[in-house]
Amino acid sequence: MISTHLDDLTAPPPLAPGALRITPLGGLGEIGRNMTVFEHAGKLLVVDCGVLFPEDHQPGIDVILPDFTSLRDRLDQIEAIVLTHGHEDHIGGVPYLLKERADIPVIGSQLTLAFIEAKLKEHRIRPMTVQVAAGDVHQAGPFGLEFAAVNHSIPDGLAVAIRTGAGLVLNTGDFKMDQFPLDDRITDLRAFARFGEEGVDLFMVDSTNAEVPGFTMAERELAPAIDQVFATAPRRIIVSSFASHVHRIQQVLDAAHTHGRKVAFVGRSMVRNMGIARDLGYLTIPRGLVVDFKKLESMPDEKVTLICTGSQGEPLAALSRMANGDHQIRVSDGDTVLLASSLIPGNESAIYGIINKLTDLGAKVVHKGNAKVHVSGHASAGELVYCYNIIKPRNVLPIHGESKHLHANGELAVRTGVDPSRVIIGRDGVTIDLVDGRATISGKVPAGLVYVDGHTVGRATEDTLKERRLLREGGVVTVLALVDPVSNSLAEPLEFLTRGFVHDDRTFDGAAAEVDKALTKVSTQRLDVDQLEATISGAVGRYIQRTYRREPVVIAIVVDA
CATH class of the missing domain: 3.40.50.10710 (Metallo-hydrolase/oxidoreductase)
Structure with missing residues (x-):
């Protein structure tokens, strides 16, 4: 199997004439934020645009979006957004992409479109929608789309076959093979077999349950x-x-x-x-x-x-x-x-x-841990093997899963006879080019985490979250310092104010000496207030970390004596 090492990749070259480029911007290496961009003949097709829900180490974040950076200069080239089903990890990012360009057609099943239209109404966006059903064929620029029914934990899910001059790609979306579904709508394996007979050049397949042996239990x-x-x-x-x-x-x-x-x-x-x-x-x-x-x-x-x-x-x-x-x-x-x-x-x-x-x-x-009250909506290993054996794909790109899920899915593909050199374990942002029936990694584009924090999008950064974690874990120490601007020395003893930092009357006894040492080193330099504050906060922070193994946020306020 081909596993990507992002540090070794650079921006991809221009796409070769007649080739197809596949760029996952989310969902590879994580559960959620599913989004893939297809490029062919100068046009783009987006399949799904979901969100990722924040974890405990991302305080204050509402949801996490795919990174649209690589699309911003090419928004006019997007032919459509295809939605496989109505879960948030597949549709939650659509409002934010449509805020970049509101007239991108949105293609999906009846229930999926109803869910996204209600969501877009809250964002005051009236989308251009195209309703499709299982068995429908639709042309979006150079992309020929054919839809097949798949069973999932939400009704009206669709797999999508994408035909271009470079070959046929089959994207399963999220699916399982429940033979007794509540709505009597099973995954259409006959359509999968038909695509296999035509020749699937790239199979993009749900990996969430690839580590789970056997078959997913029926609803x-x-x-x-x-x-x-x-x-x-x-x-x-x-x-x-x-x-x-x-x-x-x-x-x-x-x-x-x-x-x-x-x-x-x-x-x-x-x-x-x-x-x-x-x-x-x-x-x-x-x-x-x-x-x-x-x-x-x-x-x-x-x-x-x-x-x-x-x-x-x-x-x-x-x-x-x-x-x-x-x-x-x-x-x-x-x-x-x-x-x-x-x-x-x-x-x-x-x-x-x-x-x-x-x-x-x-x-x-x-809950699931003490009673049989939940069943997964994703295909287990036995079901995935069935699909590989039916379709016989030329190339495989496992999608929708953490790294362990992607690798497990890739191993299943190899065990069914797929050439290991044609199984790509990708990552968000990696570009895969399909040329002459072979899929290869061609480079990478930006695919970082974009945080939605209240009404702001993308302004919260990893540094922001680091500060929030420090505030949560270590509290705040504010140092008030009166400094002689000529000698850069303390004119009066330091004052310490704290929030959420546990201390006693002697906690900061050694901090003043550390500040004196730090100021002595810069006594001959002309420092502005910001530089003095950085010097003092650094000295106090290092002292607290070294003495108490604590890392509060230290804020210095310098007053000209």
Whole structure:
């Protein structure tokens, strides 16, 4: 297998005539932020544009976007954005790309477009959309697109075959091969086989579950465990799920109806998405089952079910706020909380923290670790092997996964007979050129993490996050210094003010001596205030780190004596 070493790569050369360039800008080496750019005959095609949710070491960040730097000078060349399905890690970045150029056509299935149109409405963007369905063929500039049904944890998912003069690329999107799906819509292996007969020059395949042996469990197998929760819960049931997980919420609604409970949706995105799914016929809700949350307040607890967001421990989501006691819904003894989603890598500590807080409040928490209440939406190793054997691709680019998932997927491809030299383990920003039926790495483009912090995009940097981590972990020490501008010496003893830094009366006794030493070294230099402040803060910071092994943020304020 060909594994990329980014340090050895430079910007790619101009694309050869007739060739196809594939540039993943997200989703390779991470779970989320999925986005791939295809270039052919001077035109570009974008497949998916998602977000990545922040981890604990990225405080204050709302979501993380793909890096659009390599596209900014070529926005007019983008023929379309193709969306494989409606999950946030595939559509969440679309509003930010359309803010760069609002008239890019957005192609997707009915439910996917409905979800993105609702999201774009909040951003005050009215998109140009093209609705497609499984089996449809559409031309976007030099890109011939054909769509095939795939089964996933959200309805209306599509794989996309991309035909160009350079060859045929098949991108699975997220998929699995559930043979008994809730909506009776299976992954179209006949279409996959047909593409294989035509000749798939590059197979871009979901890697999320490549390490998991066998086959992913069917959604229908969750019904008994969910029913058991509803049969035994003594008081309210609070279900937390992704706001786009229509299949899982359908199972919860069915169980609530069977056991005589009323349901209310909690959280803006949950209310919005379930309303869309109901109106389009993807969610079946018995008459009178779903009511306004206010009506449930007067009902007996054993007749109440609440469905909310927050299954990943997101700080502002409903479940996190319930756990922290700052939501109008107060969790108490006898309540049952059902976490009906998987743990996204990187979110484990936040989720377990929420579970512990809910348990302390007296709730029984049912989750994947103690009950069969979740099944993955991604193909396991056995299903991936089936696809390789059916399609027989000439080249393989595993996508949608961390490094370990990509490598595991690549190894499966090799075991089914794909030449190891034709299996590329890529990274975000690596460019892969398809020329004469062979895919090779040609260079790299910028593909850093772009942070959304409130209303700002891209202004928060790694340095910003480092400062936030230091503030969180070490607190702040402010040093007030009166300095003689002629001799650069202290005119009065230093004053220390702290926030979040634990200290006693003697903690800073040695710091003043270190500042005196530092100022003595620059006594003959003419320093401005900024330079003096940097000298003093550096001396104090080094002293604290050396003496106490602590790293607070040290801020020096110099006053001219």
